[in-house]
Amino acid sequence: MPLAFVTGGARGLGAEIVRKANETGWDVAIFDLSRDKAAEVLKDVPNARFFEGDVTDEARVVAVLDELGAVPDLLVNNAGIVTFKPxxxxxxxxxxxxxxINLIAACTVARLCAERMIPRGSGNIVNITSSGGIATSPGTHAYAAAKRGLGAMTEMMAQEWGPLGLRINSVAPGMIAGGMSTDIYKEPGIAERRSLGVPSRRLGTERDIAEAVMWLASDAASYVNGHELVVDGGLTKGTMSMIKRQ
Ligand SMILES: NC(=O)c1ccc[n+]([C@@H]2O[C@H](COP(=O)([O-])OP(=O)(O)OC[C@H]3O[C@@H](n4cnc5c(N)ncnc54)[C@H](O)[C@@H]3O)[C@@H](O)[C@H]2O)c1
Incomplete structure (x- = not known):
């Protein structure tokens, strides 16, 4: 079975990517800060292996990749934090x-996996970016910069490693009712109000993102390389529609 290495796979979008990978016949290794957080996903996917660690700790990432016993066929660079402050x-x-966390560690983990994938001549990397890195909003500063940077790094990685047999793409989630945004949607009415700004008239789900990630990792996407797949119900490209006409 092919092996997927999912950072931040203990909860939220990462956990759903773990579930979808498992359903589609992948072995999964989760790399996250603590095993406790992963209790739910490990119940759903009991054969997933869990490795505790911080993506900014390069020595730990190297040790875990060595301990895996096989070179991952897929890296999902999903671990991330968000910050809102002026x-x-x-x-x-x-x-x-x-x-x-969001940019430098993602590039380090990608490089460490690519070093191992290149001698084999195949491998897939999916970087999780954000629509917030494409259309920025106040207070998101370093998050938006990191995500836009990771989108640029995706293109660069494809140029450097594509000729060596790798595919590197990114998925940019839009407004997702889950993961780090779960608390936002606890406020009554906000999900409905926000949905009105989305051409698809709904918020995204963790499953929407997992489907996109695993499609990019599949042979169905074998000619897709260096691409940022925006999964946002049309939100990002539709920002001009929010301007009221006189
Ligand atoms: N949920 C959304 O609305 C949304 C929208 C756009 C993009 N994203 C992106 O999707 C990815 C997953 O986000 P989520 O919503 O599932 O968030 P989440 O907070 O629910 O999950 C993030 C996971 O990453 C782990 N993590 C954080 N820092 C880590 C570190 N230093 N080392 C190892 N693991 C670490 C956390 O422990 C957690 O399990 C992130 O990159 C995020 O920026 C999320």
Whole structure:
């Protein structure tokens, strides 16, 4: 069975990617901060292997990749944190932390996997970016910069590693009712109000993202490389429709 290595796979979008990968015949290794967080997904996918670690800890990532016993066929670079705060109140330390996890660590994990995939001549990497890196909003500073940067890195990785047999793409989720956004939608009425701004007139689900990721990882997408697949119900490209005509 092919092996998928999913960072941040303990909960949210990552956990749903783990479930979808398992359903479609993949072995899965989860890399996340703590096993406790992964209790639910490990109940659903008991044969998934769990590895505790921080994506910013390069030595730990190397140790886990060595411990896997096989080179992953798929890396899903999903671990991420979000921060909402006006830039004027954001310290360099806070800014750096968001960039370190969302951009630098994602590139490091991609490089460590690519080093192992290249000698085999095949491998897939899917980076999870965000519609928030394409159409920015106030308070998202380092998150938006990191996600736009990861989109650019996806293109660059495809140019460097595509000729060596790898495919590297990204999935940019839009407004998803799940994962790190779960609390936002606990406020009554907000899901309905926000849905009105989406051409598909609904919020996205964790499953919508998992489907897109596993399609990119499949042979059906064998000629897709260096692409950012925006999964947002049409939101990002429709921002001009929100401008009221006189
Ligand atoms: N949920 C959304 O609305 C949304 C929208 C756009 C993009 N995204 C992106 O999707 C990805 C998954 O987000 P989510 O909504 O599932 O969030 P989440 O907070 O539910 O899950 C993130 C997971 O990543 C793990 N993680 C965080 N920092 C880590 C680190 N340093 N090392 C290892 N693991 C770490 C967490 O422990 C957690 O299990 C993120 O990259 C996020 O930016 C989410």
């Amino acid at each position: 830039l004027i109140e954001t310290s360099t330390e806070e800014f750096t932390r968001t960039i370190s």
